[in-house]
Amino acid sequence: MNEYRYSDIQIGQTESFTKEITREMENAFRGITGDENPLHRDDAFAQSIGGGKFKNHVAFGMLTASLLSTLAGVYLPGKYSLIHSVEQVSFKKPVYAGDTLSVQGTVEDKLDGLNLILVKIKITNQEKKCVLTASMKVLVQK
Amino acid sequence: MNEYRYSDIQIGQTESFTKEITREMENAFRGITGDENPLHRDDAFAQSIGGGKFKNHVAFGMLTASLLSTLAGVYLPGKYSLIHSVEQVSFKKPVYAGDTLSVQGTVEDKLDGLNLILVKIKITNQEKKCVLTASMKVLVQK
Numbered sequence: 001m002n003e004y005r006y007s008d009i010q011i012g013q014t015e016s017f018t019k020e021i022t023r024e025m026e027n028a029f030r031g032i033t034g035d036e037n038p039l040h041r042d043d044a045f046a047q048s049i050g051g052g053k054f055k056n057h058v059a060f061g062m063l064t065a066s067l068l069s070t071l072a073g074v075y076l077p078g079k080y081s082l083i084h085s086v087e088q089v090s091f092k093k094p095v096y097a098g099d100t101l102s103v104q105g106t107v108e109d110k111l112d113g114l115n116l117i118l119v120k121i122k123i124t125n126q127e128k129k130c131v132l133t134a135s136m137k138v139l140v141q142k
Numbered sequence: 143m144n145e146y147r148y149s150d151i152q153i154g155q156t157e158s159f160t161k162e163i164t165r166e167m168e169n170a171f172r173g174i175t176g177d178e179n180p181l182h183r184d185d186a187f188a189q190s191i192g193g194g195k196f197k198n199h200v201a202f203g204m205l206t207a208s209l210l211s212t213l214a215g216v217y218l219p220g221k222y223s224l225i226h227s228v229e230q231v232s233f234k235k236p237v238y239a240g241d242t243l244s245v246q247g248t249v250e251d252k253l254d255g256l257n258l259i260l261v262k263i264k265i266t267n268q269e270k271k272c273v274l275t276a277s278m279k280v281l282v283q284k
Contacts, residue, residue, distance in 0.1 A: 001179070001180060001220050009266065025174045026172060028170045029174060029211075031170060032171060032174075032208060033208050033211050033212045035211040035212040035215040036215070037143070037215030037220075037221065038221065039215070039224065041265070049222065049283060050219075060208075061211070061225045061226075062204075062208045062211035063174065063211075065196060065204065065228065066204045066205075066208060068204060069171075069177045069204040069205075070175045070176050070177040072179075073177040073178070073179030073181070073182070073190070074176065074179060075228060079179060079235060080178065080191065081179070081181075082181065083203045084233065085230070085232045085233060086204075086207065086228065086229060086230070088227040088228070088230070088263075089227060089231075090227045091225060091227060092152075092224065103265065124149065141191060142241070
C-alpha cells in the first residue's frame with residue numbers, strides 16, 4: 001500500500017494496477033447490492049437486450065467503477081486518502097467475467113489548501129480497449 | 143423487479159428502497175476490490191485520520207455508490223436498463239456498518255431518441271441525514 005502524503009504527490013503522477021473480473025466477484029457484488037438484473041447473470045437475456053452487442057452476461061458497471069476505491073485507497077495516494085467525490089464515470093465498453101482490467105490513475109491537478117487531488121482514471125481490458133473513464137477528487141492527508 | 147419501458151417512465155417519477163450496510167458487506171466489498179485501506183476496517187485509524195470526525199471505521203464510499211446499480215437494475219427502470227454514465231457522486235457524510243440507507247431516485251429528464259433517462263439520486267441514513275448525492279443517465283429499452 002502506498003503512503004503518499006499531499007506534499008509527495010506530483011501533477012502528472014501515474015499509478016496503476018491490474019485486476020481480473022471473475023464470476024465470484026460478480027456473485028459477491030450481486031449479494032452486496034441486491035442487483036438481480038438478468039443482464040448481469042443471464043447470457044441469453046444480455047444477448048437479446050444488447051441487440052447482439054453483448055456476447056454474454058455483462059459485469060456490473062458499478063463493479064468496475066468500484067476499482068476506483070482500490071486506486072485511491074491502495075495506490076494513489078494509498079493509506080492517507082479519502083474519496084471526496086467522483087466527478088464522472090463513463091461506461092465505454094462491456095466488461096465480461098474473465099477480463100483482466102488495467103486501472104490507471106493520473107494526477108491532473110492539486111487543489112492546495114483543500115488538500116484535494118484531481119485524478120483522471122482510465123480502465124482498459126486485456127485487448128487494450130478502454131472500458132471506463134472517470135475522474136475523482138481525493139482528499140490526501142498532509 | 144420493475145419492468146418499466148422507456149415510454150412508461152414519467153419525468154418526476156420516484157422509486158426508492160432501503161438497505162442496511164453490514165460488516166459482511168464491507169468484507170465482501172474489500173474482497174472484490176482489494177481495497178485494504180485501514181480507514182475501512184481499523185476504528186482507531188479512522189478516528190485519527192478524521193480528526194475525531196469519524197466515530198469508527200467508515201464504510202467504503204464506493205460501496206454506498208454501488209447501490210446505484212440496484213436502483214437502476216431493479217427499481218428505476220428495473221429489468222430493461224443499462225447504466226450509461228454516472229455524472230456526479232458526492233459523499234456528504236460517513237456511512238457506518240449498521241446504518242440503514244434509503245436510496246431514492248427521481249427522473250429529472252428524458253432524452254427522447256437516445257432512450258436515456260436522467261436520474262437524480264439521494265441516499266439518506268436512518269437519521270434522515272443525506273450521505274450521498276449523485277446523478278446518472280440510464281438507457282431504457284423501448
